[in-house]
Amino acid sequence: MSTTLLHAGFLPLLDSVLLVLAKELGFAETEGLALQLTRETSWANIRDRSALGHFDVAQMLAPMPIAASLGLTPIATKMIAPVVLGLGNNAITVSAALWEQMQREGAVTDLEAGPAGAALAKVVARGGKKLRFGVVHQTSSHNYELRYWLAASGIVPDRHVEIVVLPPPLLPEALGAGGLDGYCVGEPWNSVGVAQHGAHIVTTKSKIWEWSPDKVMGMRADWAERNPETVAGLIRAIYRAGEWCQQRENRLAAAEIMARPAYLDLPVDIVARALTGEIDAGDAVFTLPDFYIPHDGAANFPWKSQALWYFEQMARWGEVAVSADSAHLAAESFRPDLYRAALAPMGIALPEVDYKREGDRAEGYALDGVAMGPNRFFDGGVFEARVG
Incomplete structure (x- = not known):
């Protein structure tokens, strides 16, 4: 050959x-x-x-x-x-300072997108400094899912939260330096933020839009x-x-x-988190089998x-x-x-x-002989479109 x-x-x-x-x-x-x-x-x-x-x-x-x-x-x-x-692999991570504010507004460490968004909305409603979140690119799933989560939580992107673009490896450093309040990125850079900059993972892609x-x-x-x-x-x-x-x-x-x-070029234990589904959110470890689905x-x-x-x-x-x-x-x-x-x-x-x-499947199902996974959006939305 x-x-x-x-x-x-x-x-x-x-x-x-x-x-x-x-x-x-x-x-x-x-x-x-x-x-x-x-x-x-x-x-x-x-x-x-x-x-x-x-x-x-x-x-x-x-x-x-x-x-x-x-x-x-x-x-x-x-x-x-x-x-x-x-499928999957990204998450939304916030600074220790923002997480403390969210906790005061009722946030708990459970990675659920709805309650985390509700707590963030209360932080935003109190006023104060406009929050800044980072994403990896404008035309990215990270940008669109972050915006979807914010908007469904009652937060208007760009008006209430500034969204800026940085390469993935720089997001944890920018958060650690105080330039960002949060970010949406793929692994291992959420885990790096937790391990090296005291950040907190508040929700994951698999909680916003399952198996996507x-x-x-x-x-x-x-x-x-x-x-x-x-x-x-x-x-x-x-x-x-x-x-x-x-x-x-x-x-x-x-x-x-x-x-x-x-x-x-990172420690194996950090890299392994997403692959094993053992996600350290900052003050608790969660087992998420569907965090990243390779096949x-x-x-x-x-x-x-x-x-x-x-x-x-x-x-x-x-x-x-x-x-x-x-x-x-x-x-x-x-x-x-x-x-x-x-x-x-x-x-x-x-x-x-x-x-x-x-968005219409809460459980796995069969399609054309293929075992499919759930596909819910956290806010209950359903999307159906086709062309041709």
């Missing part, structure tokens, strides 16, 4: 794990791919270097290919996401069209990495790989309905005008057709539909 060199960009985040495992455990090599991984420092760099062709593929924020296809990026080019890098996507493998649409076999091989490698990582007995080994200097519940399937949810958030916050054309572009950014085609030779059960309702 000939070998194809594949340049891939990633950020030092826990949910680059499937890309890293595809390389380190030989899943990519089995597909004839020689993965060359480049660690970047910011999502803006990932976005722009991918658009310029410096990377063939990259770990991307789930809304990033959508934004690029809609022309919302400096170097507008159509991008696609044919595979998702797992955070990162994807993104690539230019024209590159994917020219390299269909390479794309299919990468999808299979990521799928197998997800299968391996989903096994509980493999989680510590995955953490040890991710802790290496080339990837996260189960069609975790790697790129649902067009979820692309449209992110599109709706972009429209809600004034980033894009809603039209039939823009909705179509957003939906076309997620490519379940490529996912199915790549995995067809493996003979596994896959969703036969591209859209599903979000």
